[in-house]
Amino acid sequence: MSRLATNPLVQLTLWRVREFTREGEALFWVFAFPILLAFALGLAFKSRGPEVVRIAVEQGSGAVELVEALSSGERIEAVLLEPQEAYSRLRTGRVALVVKPGEPVVLQYDSTRSEGNSARMVIGDALQEAAGRRDVLEIRDVRVTEPGARYIDFLIPGLLGLNIMGTGMWGVGFGIVKSRTHKLLKRFLASPMRKSDFMLAFMLARLAFLGVEVAAVLAFGYFVFGVPVRGSILAIAAIVLLGAMTFSGLGLLTASRSKTIEGISGLLNVVMVPMWICSGVFFAYSHFPDAVQPFIRALPLTALNDALRMVLLDGAPLLATAGFLGVLALWGVGSFGLALGIFRWH
Amino acid sequence: MKRYGDVTAVAGIDLQVRRGECFGMLGPNGAGKTTTIEIIQGLLDPDAGTVEVLGLTWEGHESDLRQRLGSQLQETKLPEKLTVEETIRLFRSFYHRSKAVDDVLQTVQLEEKRRAWVAKLSGGQRQRLSVACALVSDPDILFLDEPTTGLDPQSRRQVWNVIGGFRESGGTVLITTHYMEEAERLCDRVAVIDHGQIIALGSPRELIRSLGADHVVEFALEDGVPVPDEALVGLPGVEHVAHDDGKTRLTASRVHQVVPALMRLLADRGASLSELTTHHATLEDVFLSLTGRRLRDE
Numbered sequence: 001m002s003r004l005a006t007n008p009l010v011q012l013t014l015w016r017v018r019e020f021t022r023e024g025e026a027l028f029w030v031f032a033f034p035i036l037l038a039f040a041l042g043l044a045f046k047s048r049g050p051e052v053v054r055i056a057v058e059q060g061s062g063a064v065e066l067v068e069a070l071s072s073g074e075r076i077e078a079v080l081l082e083p084q085e086a087y088s089r090l091r092t093g094r095v096a097l098v099v100k101p102g103e104p105v106v107l108q109y110d111s112t113r114s115e116g117n118s119a120r121m122v123i124g125d126a127l128q129e130a131a132g133r134r135d136v137l138e139i140r141d142v143r144v145t146e147p148g149a150r151y152i153d154f155l156i157p158g159l160l161g162l163n164i165m166g167t168g169m170w171g172v173g174f175g176i177v178k179s180r181t182h183k184l185l186k187r188f189l190a191s192p193m194r195k196s197d198f199m200l201a202f203m204l205a206r207l208a209f210l211g212v213e214v215a216a217v218l219a220f221g222y223f224v225f226g227v228p229v230r231g232s233i234l235a236i237a238a239i240v241l242l243g244a245m246t247f248s249g250l251g252l253l254t255a256s257r258s259k260t261i262e263g264i265s266g267l268l269n270v271v272m273v274p275m276w277i278c279s280g281v282f283f284a285y286s287h288f289p290d291a292v293q294p295f296i297r298a299l300p301l302t303a304l305n306d307a308l309r310m311v312l313l314d315g316a317p318l319l320a321t322a323g324f325l326g327v328l329a330l331w332g333v334g335s336f337g338l339a340l341g342i343f344r345w346h
Numbered sequence: 347m348k349r350y351g352d353v354t355a356v357a358g359i360d361l362q363v364r365r366g367e368c369f370g371m372l373g374p375n376g377a378g379k380t381t382t383i384e385i386i387q388g389l390l391d392p393d394a395g396t397v398e399v400l401g402l403t404w405e406g407h408e409s410d411l412r413q414r415l416g417s418q419l420q421e422t423k424l425p426e427k428l429t430v431e432e433t434i435r436l437f438r439s440f441y442h443r444s445k446a447v448d449d450v451l452q453t454v455q456l457e458e459k460r461r462a463w464v465a466k467l468s469g470g471q472r473q474r475l476s477v478a479c480a481l482v483s484d485p486d487i488l489f490l491d492e493p494t495t496g497l498d499p500q501s502r503r504q505v506w507n508v509i510g511g512f513r514e515s516g517g518t519v520l521i522t523t524h525y526m527e528e529a530e531r532l533c534d535r536v537a538v539i540d541h542g543q544i545i546a547l548g549s550p551r552e553l554i555r556s557l558g559a560d561h562v563v564e565f566a567l568e569d570g571v572p573v574p575d576e577a578l579v580g581l582p583g584v585e586h587v588a589h590d591d592g593k594t595r596l597t598a599s600r601v602h603q604v605v606p607a608l609m610r611l612l613a614d615r616g617a618s619l620s621e622l623t624t625h626h627a628t629l630e631d632v633f634l635s636l637t638g639r640r641l642r643d644e
Contacts, residue, residue, distance in 0.1 A: 011439035014432070015425060022427040022463075182423035187479075190387055190419060190489075192412035193440040346389075 009197045009204070016175060016205030026171070030213055034163040035220050041159075041282075042152045042225050052077050053119045056086035056095040063101045069130040070099075076126060097123055147226045156221035157308040158281035163217060164210075164243045165275065165301050169268055172202045172251030177264040180344070189345045199340060203248040210244050211237075218312075230315030238318055239311060242325055243304040246332035250300065253335035256343045275301035303327035356381045356392075356542040368509070368519040370533035372526065372629060374641050378542035379522035380420055383491050386520065387417060400486060413442055416485030418476045420492050426465035430456050430475055433464060434482055441483035454478040454508050470501025477508055488512055490521040494528060506532060524641050526629035538633055545636050553632045558585035559599035562631050563608065566593045566621040573615065581607045588635065597627065597635070 004010045020026055054077045057067050063080055070078040078099075081089070089095045090108065096119035100106040105127060109116035147153060179185050188198060214236075221227035229236070254271055258264040278285055278292075279301035288296060296302050307324035310316040356378040363369040371379045384390045386397055388404040388411065397404060399411055424433055431447060438444045451457045454474040459467060467475065473493060480488055490509065494502040502525075509519060509532060523529055529536045530550045538546040538553070546553055554560060567573070572594065575587045583600035598604040601624050612619065633641050 005435060006439050006444075008439040011436045015428060015436055018432070019425060019427050183419060183421045184423065184425065186389060187417070187419050187422040187424075188440075190389055190412070190415070190417035191437060191440045191483075192409055 008193060009201060012193075012197055012201030013204045013208075016201055017208045019175065020171065020205065020209070029170075030163075030167045030209065031216055034159050034213075034217050038152075038156060038159050038217065038220060039224070041155055051075075051118070053097075053115075053122045054095045055079075055097045055099060055119060055123060056081045056089055057099045057101065058083045058086050060101050066099065066101050066130075070123070070126050073126065075122060099123065099127075147228050152221070152225045153227050153313055154284070154309070155282070156217065156225070156227045157312050158305050160214060160217050160240075161243065161279070161301055161305040161308055162276065162281045163213065164240060164304065165247045165272060167213065168206055168244055168247030169251040169254065169272060171206065172248045173255040173258075173264050173268050174261065175202060176252065176255035177258050177261055180259060180346075181261070185345045195343070195345075196340060199252055199336065199343075202252060203245055203336075206244045206248050207241070210240060214240050227312075229312055231311030232318070235311050235316075235318035235321075236308070239304070239307045239321060239325065242328050242332070243300075243307075246300050246304075246328045246335075249332040249335040249339065252339040252343075256339045259344075275299055278302070280305050298327065300328055300331040356385070359395075359537075359539070359542070359544055361537055361544065361547065363518065363520055365518050366513075366516055367534040368513055368521065368532050370529040370536040371520075371522040371539050372524065372529045372536050372633070372641070373522075373539035374524055374633075374639070377539045379524075379539055380491055381542075382539070383489055383520060383522050384419075387415065387489050388412075389419075413483070414486045416480035416483055416488045418480045418488075418490045418493055420495075422476060424464050424472065424475060424479070426463065428464055429461050430464065430467070431460040433475060434478055437479040438482045443484060444482055445484050447482075450478045450482050453481060453511060455504065468501070470497050470504060473497060473501065473505055474508060477505065481508075481512060485517065487518045487520065490519065492522055492524070494523070494525065502528070526633070526641060529629055536629065538629070538636065540633075540637050546632060550629055553629060554627045557597050557627050557631060557635055559583065559597045560627045561598050561601045561604075561624060562627050563596040563598055563601060563604055563624045564593050564622070565596075565608070565619055567612075568618045568620045573611065573617065577611060578608075581611065586635065588638075590634065590638075593621070595634075597631070 053075055055070070057063050057070070057078055057080050059080060059082055067078045067080050070076045079095070083100075086095070086098045087108075090098050090110070093113075093115075096113070096115040097107055097109040100108065107120060107123060109120050111117060111120075176185075179188075218227075218229055218236075222229060250271065251268075254267050255264050258267060275281075278288065278296045279299050280296075281301070285293070285296045285302060303324040307321040307328075310321055310324075311318070359378070359382055361369075371382060373379050381390065385392050386399065388397070388399075388408060400414060402411055404411065428436065431451070434447050434450055438447065438450075448457075451460055454477060456471060456474055456478065459471060464472065464475065477490070477493060480490070488509070493509070494505050497505065506528070509521070513519060519532070521528075521532065533550060535547070535549050536553060537544045546556070548556070572589070578584060578587045578594070578596060581596070581598075582603045583598045584596050584604060585599065586597040588595045588597075596604060596608075605622075605624065630641055633639070
């Protein structure tokens with residue numbers, strides 16, 4: 001007890017943990033937010049049969065017959081509308097495509113939207129079939145519903161990574177800048193406190209809740225959506241731990257010069273938003289051009305997400321993620337070292 | 347010397363603080379007191395000049411020195427969500443040598459508040475906690491930057507008692523203040539600072555004595571037409587005449603002679619008083635006579 005009571009690193013870490021546990025709002029954001037997000041996204045992308053295609057048919061000769069022919073199957077929901085109304089619904093996304101009857105039949109849709117493209121194919125086929133086309137090859141559909149291959153399975157590891165990044169960077173960044181604006185840093189500077197102890201405390205304090213935070217997201221995914229946890233718990237723990245340390249280090253670096261809460265909020269967003277988008281949280285980063293792939297792979301959140309997916313979904317051993325862990329460690333050590341050098345205490 | 351852009355905050359401050367004494371820096375806001383005390387504490391680097399503390403320079407001895415100094419800074423906001431006891435324990439952990447938490451709590455009379463969050467403390471209690479964090483290492487020198495600014499008289503006296511106790515145990519104190527009573531009551535020697543320079547240095551008694559007399563008579567006239575200075579200087583015991591904000595100030599040694607003589611003079615001239623006060627000369631009067639301004643504009 002007395003050893004701990006006089007150890008500066010322990011006392012500084014206790015300070016950070018207490019600041020956090022005694023702040024109700026912070027607890028909400030760390031624990032409830034990722035679960036709410038996973039729940040909302042999980043519902044939105046819930047596994048179900050092929051989507052119903054909603055289209056409009058413009059009024060004109062042959063339009064009524066067209067609507068009847070298209071509506072015979074289960075996949076298409078067609079409505080008959082005045083041209084103006086049809087276009088207005090297309091613009092606002094309430095229908096994916098507008099059919100103008102005539103010779104030739106005109107299909108109007110937005111090719112940059114995936115609903116538009118899939119509607120184009122479905123309606124194209126339906127029109128051809130209605131006109132008498134016979135398929136020469138028989139095709140049978142098999143839908144993937146197996147856990148581990150659905151969108152929610154892709155999403156949960158990404159959200160876990162996102163949460164580790166967010167709580168690490170916001171928690172450390174705000175804590176540092178608040179201490180600076182309250183002149184507490186200056187007061188510490190007047191004492192013989194070791195600067196590295198101070199910074200390590202911010203990183204260590206993250207460990208106190210990391211386990212609960214990660215378990216909450218994984219348990220939610222597992223019990224509500226059946227998202228598998230195939231790798232070893234130890235491997236997951238190691239990745240999560242390294243990830244948390246890395247993003248605390250980045251939080252330190254981001255906050256190392258900021259003098260105001262407004263300033264640090266902006267900076268944190270500048271650092272994090274590109275990773276929200278590029279690092280494969282909500283969609284695979286393979287969508288980006290080849291030229292930028294090396295840069296995306298070098299981002300710490302990309303490395304964390306890739307490592308988590310490998311272990312959680314594919315059940316890969318820890319060793320298989322060594323490359324990703326190397327990228328994370330490099331970011332963590334580099335940012336901690338740089339932060340220590342350029343840190344502003346006043 | 348310390349410059350901020352074109353503004354020179356402190357220039358040519360040369361002083362020596364003796365071991366075991368309480369040394370005060372008295373001056374108005376913006377005089378350069380905080381800059382000076384922070385340079386001495388090694389928190390700011392001077393643009394020119396040297397500092398030695400306990401016979402050591404900051405260069406190369408920083409960690410040794412920090413172990414031996416206690417510090418209370420002007421604008422520190424201690425963590426709101428820690429308790430009093432946790433805060434003291436946190437600061438205590440930084441030092442090799444330290445006092446028991448209970449002893450420090452007793453010294454600053456916060457035993458009853460030990461489990462209270464800092465957020466729940468009054469201004470005076472926070473200030474005493476701040477001093478407690480400075481005392482917890484049992485320092486050789488205690489630095490206090492305006493420790494009682496904004497406190498009510500009772501809280502102020504409580505802080506003074508804590509400082510007094512530290513002095514009795516042989517500690518050296520360096521304190522800044524813009525309260526003359528504080529300087530007079532606590533300090534063995536005072537440096538009066540204005541515009542980044544020392545304009546007077548000595549014990550409070552010496553400084554007051556430098557006025558030439560130890561009483562001040564202040565008066566104002568009903569019609570506001572001033573009496574010529576020559577007539578006032580001729581009054582028995584008057585050392586100095588000054589005008590301040592429509593009032594006339596006489597620095598005098600023998601109030602019992604000055605006041606009747608003044609009344610006679612005014613009666614002869616047909617002038618009538620709207621105000622008359624007398625008081626023992628203070629450091630405020632010293633500052634006023636040196637600069638023509640008051641320490642605080644209140």
